[in-house]
Amino acid sequence: MPNTPPPDSPTPSPDAARLSADMPTGVAPRNEYTVDELARVSDTTVRNVRAYQDRGLLAPPEKRGRVGVYDDTHVSRLKLINHLLARGYTLANIQDLIKAVDEGHDLRSILGLETAIGGRWSREHPRKYSLIELLQMFGDKATPAALAKAVDLGLLERDGLSFVSGSPTALAAGATLAREGIALADLLDAVGTARPHFSAVAKALVDLVVRQLDRYDPDALPPPADVPALVDAIWRVRPLAMVLVESEMNRALEEASGDYLGDRVAAIMAKKLGESAGNPPGNPTAGPKKPPKQ
Incomplete structure (x- = not known):
């Protein structure tokens, strides 16, 4: 019976057809590709x-005379490389991952570990805003200087004539504060002042998560059998870290607002009491005269 390629396989070139005819009998049929065909079916280029x-990311082809023969294992590897590049990995990262796979790691477990440690902590999805939308939200406070500062802080990202916010909730909160009369420049200054402190807190919490890896060699991945349980442990730690942040932030806000507003209210009360006791307006902090000690 003739060795017919599957219907979805690419039309073989004359070289590939000749190479397929040269296959020994008794070997399971496989799709074979020249380098040009491989690049086409894998959505890449011959240069890549x-x-x-x-770089050792792709096994060399089988040589038959002067022609290199590729097969579906090369297609799978190229699709994997494309997928990892689309996720933001560098070729050096991919080389490490592929080395780990060749050493027996399950790639899905490795990617799961990477996601557990380095994945987004927020469930928010970025949103694009036109300049008109930002003006509607912030009014005349959305000046070019304010927008430029928001971009510098990473709160907004330019996308042509529009802007993208990684946290629409935070942007909406800022718009509400601006409508309440808080100057946008002051609000952005507060974000810039607070950010190093948040970065320090975040580093401490990430260290807690990553410390789950401390029992392993820092230059090597955990043993393949340990990776699934480790991923589960890290996912359990992450929400607990967020609870800790929220609790401590609430405590700090209560202390700061209590101290500051308490002092401010005390000053107002002292002024009112002073005025009611007949103290001149120029001396607002003077309260009523204390009775002499007995």
Whole structure:
């Protein structure tokens, strides 16, 4: 019976057809590709194929005479590389991951560990805003200087004539504060002042999460059998860290607002009491005269 390729396989070139005919009998049929065909079915370029081979990311082809023969294992590897590049990995990162896979790690477990440690902590989705929308939210406070400062702080990101916010909730909160009369420049200054402190808190909490890896060699991945349980442990720690942040932030806000507003109310009360006791307006902090000690 002739060895017919599956219906979804690419039309073989003359070289590939000749190479397939040269296959020994008794070997399971497989899709075979020249380098041009491999690049086409893998949505990449011949130049990339060569570069990945040079870096050891892609196994060299089987040589049959002067022609290199690739198969579906090369297609799978190239699709994996494309997927990882789209997720933001560098070629050096991918090289480490592929080395780990070759050493017996399950790639899904490795990616799960990476997501557990480095994935987004917020469930918010970025949202694009036109300049008109920002003006509607912030009014005339959305000056070019304020927008430029928000971009510098990473609160907004330019996208052509529009802006993207990574946290629409925070942007809406800022708009509400601005409508309540808080100057946008002062609000942005407060964010800039507070950010180093938040960064220090975040580092401490991330250290708690990553410390789950301290029992392993810092330059190596955990043993494959340990990775799933480790991923589960890290996912359990993450929400607890967020609870700790919220609790401590609430405590700090209560202390700060209590101290500050308490002092402010005391000053107002002292002024009112002073006025009612007949003290001149120029001396608002003077209260009623204390009775002489007996």
